[in-house]
Amino acid sequence: NAGVTQTPKFQVLKTGQSMTLQCAQDMNHEYMSWYRQDPGMGLRLIHYSVGAGITDQGEVPNGYNVSRSTTEDFPLRLLSAAPSQTSVYFCASSQSGRAKTGELFFGEGSRLTVL
Amino acid sequence: AQSVTQLGSHVSVSEGALVLLRCNYSSSVPPYLFWYVQYPNQGLQLLLKYTSAATLVKGINGFEAEFKKSETSFHLTKPSAHMSDAAEYFCAVMLSSNTGKLIFGQGTTLQVKP
Numbered sequence: 001n002a003g004v005t006q007t008p009k010f011q012v013l014k015t016g017q018s019m020t021l022q023c024a025q026d027m028n029h030e031y032m033s034w035y036r037q038d039p040g041m042g043l044r045l046i047h048y049s050v051g052a053g054i055t056d057q058g059e060v061p062n063g064y065n066v067s068r069s070t071t072e073d074f075p076l077r078l079l080s081a082a083p084s085q086t087s088v089y090f091c092a093s094s095q096s097g098r099a100k101t102g103e104l105f106f107g108e109g110s111r112l113t114v115l
Numbered sequence: 116a117q118s119v120t121q122l123g124s125h126v127s128v129s130e131g132a133l134v135l136l137r138c139n140y141s142s143s144v145p146p147y148l149f150w151y152v153q154y155p156n157q158g159l160q161l162l163l164k165y166t167s168a169a170t171l172v173k174g175i176n177g178f179e180a181e182f183k184k185s186e187t188s189f190h191l192t193k194p195s196a197h198m199s200d201a202a203e204y205f206c207a208v209m210l211s212s213n214t215g216k217l218i219f220g221q222g223t224t225l226q227v228k229p
Binding site: 004033035040041042043044045048058059090092101102103104106107108109 | 124157158219221
């Protein structure tokens with residue numbers, strides 16, 4: 001059982017480039033979300049989804065797009081990367097009932113550097 | 116708006132000593148509260164959660180936390196630290212009516228000295 005898988009683990013971009021961070025889970029979880037982790041700021045929610053075809057914004061959505069075409073996948077797109085988006089990104093998922101009680105399963109993270 | 120504040124970004128204890136990591140929350144309604152742990156180069160994993168049942172919550176690896184409404188606190192404790200407890204710990208809050216969005220604190224790095 002792979003759990004939550006994120007790719008790539010490391011990425012370096014130049015300002016203005018675009019890229020997609022991939023997230024896949026094999027636990028049939030309905031709830032999926034993306035967080036960014038920055039020193040001294042904890043984790044901040046970017047976008048989340050409560051099921052295929054349904055997405056919503058979190059605390060810091062600007063500069064990011066998401067879509068949810070399948071239950072398994074929840075990619076995060078950076079349309080025009082900026083240095084402020086240098087961060088570690090975490091994907092997390094949960095069964096829909098458990099999502100309301102905070103039992104999230106996290107991937108290992110994707111470290112992004114924007115030059 | 117609800118939020119959490121973790122007091123102390125870095126805590127250092129000796130092996131075998133008491134671990135106390137502090138978390139205070141701000142919420143206008145009874146919250147769901149959580150502690151997550153992050154080991155180096157890994158994602159977060161749930162340690163324990165409070166969901167309005169017993170105020171003293173026991174988690175994995177010998178950790179526990181007590182919900183104190185009068186103090187708006189949810190401090191994490193462990194009677195005796197082990198070297199393997201060295202990690203970053205996050206307190207988080209979620210409104211009971213929420214879809215599942217967690218608001219995390221800034222994190223506390225626990226160092227355990229031999």
